[in-house]
Amino acid sequence: MPSTASGDDRRTKALFRTTVDAVRAIGRANAIRLRTKLLDNENDAAALTYSEIVREEPLPGLFGALGSLFGPADLSRKLKPMRRTPIRQQNFSPSSLNLVVNIQSGMNLPTRSDGQVHAVVEVEFQNSRCSTPSVSGRNPSWHHGLSLPVDGVDDLKSIIDCVKLNVYDQVFGLDSQA
Structure with missing residues (x-):
C-alpha cells in the first residue's frame, strides 16, 4: 500500500x-x-x-x-x-487599550466538607490580575466585568499572551496564628 x-x-x-x-x-x-x-x-x-x-x-x-x-x-x-x-470609525490609542472580560456564571462547583462555597474568579493577563467579588453557592452568578490593561502594544497582531481564569473558594474567619 x-x-x-x-x-x-x-x-x-x-x-x-x-x-x-x-x-x-x-x-x-x-x-x-x-x-x-x-x-x-x-x-x-x-x-x-x-x-x-x-x-x-x-x-x-x-x-x-x-x-x-x-x-x-x-x-x-x-x-x-x-x-x-x-x-x-475605529479610534483607539495603543497606550490606553484594555482587555475587558465579562464573567457570567459558574455551574456545579465543588463544595467544602461543610457544604459551603464562596467562589471568586481571578483573571490574569500580562502580569495584571483582577478578581470578582465572592458569591455563595454551587452555581454562582457574577455578571461582572473586569478590565485589564494591555501593555506594550504597537501591533495588535503581535499579542501572544494568554488569559488565565482561576476559580477559588474564599475562606472567611480563619485566624492567622501559627
Missing part, C-alpha cells in the same frame, strides 16, 4: 528521532501556514474600494432646480427617505 505522506512530510520525519517529534513539527508548520493565510485574508478584506470610501451624490439636474422653485416633483421621496449606512 503506498504511503499517503507527501515528500515534504517524509523529509521532515527523517530529521527527527521519533514520529511524535515529526508530527509536532508538521503541526507547527501547518499552524504557521494557517496563521499567514488568515493574516493575508484579513489584509485583503481590509482593502476598501473607491466607492466604499467616497460617496458622491449626483448634482441636481434642470428639473431638480425647477422643482425646488415650484415644489417637489416626487412626493413619495419624503415618505421613503434614502438610508445612509453609518460610517464606523
Whole structure:
C-alpha cells in the first residue's frame, strides 16, 4: 500500500528521532501556514474600494432646480427617505487599550466538607490580575466585568499572551496564628 505522506512530510520525519517529534513539527508548520493565510485574508478584506470610501451624490439636474422653485416633483421621496449606512470609525490609542472580560456564571462547583462555597474568579493577563467579588453557592452568578490593561502594544497582531481564569473558594474567619 503506498504511503499517503507527501515528500515534504517524509523529509521532515527523517530529521527527527521519533514520529511524535515529526508530527509536532508538521503541526507547527501547518499552524504557521494557517496563521499567514488568515493574516493575508484579513489584509485583503481590509482593502476598501473607491466607492466604499467616497460617496458622491449626483448634482441636481434642470428639473431638480425647477422643482425646488415650484415644489417637489416626487412626493413619495419624503415618505421613503434614502438610508445612509453609518460610517464606523475605529479610534483607539495603543497606550490606553484594555482587555475587558465579562464573567457570567459558574455551574456545579465543588463544595467544602461543610457544604459551603464562596467562589471568586481571578483573571490574569500580562502580569495584571483582577478578581470578582465572592458569591455563595454551587452555581454562582457574577455578571461582572473586569478590565485589564494591555501593555506594550504597537501591533495588535503581535499579542501572544494568554488569559488565565482561576476559580477559588474564599475562606472567611480563619485566624492567622501559627
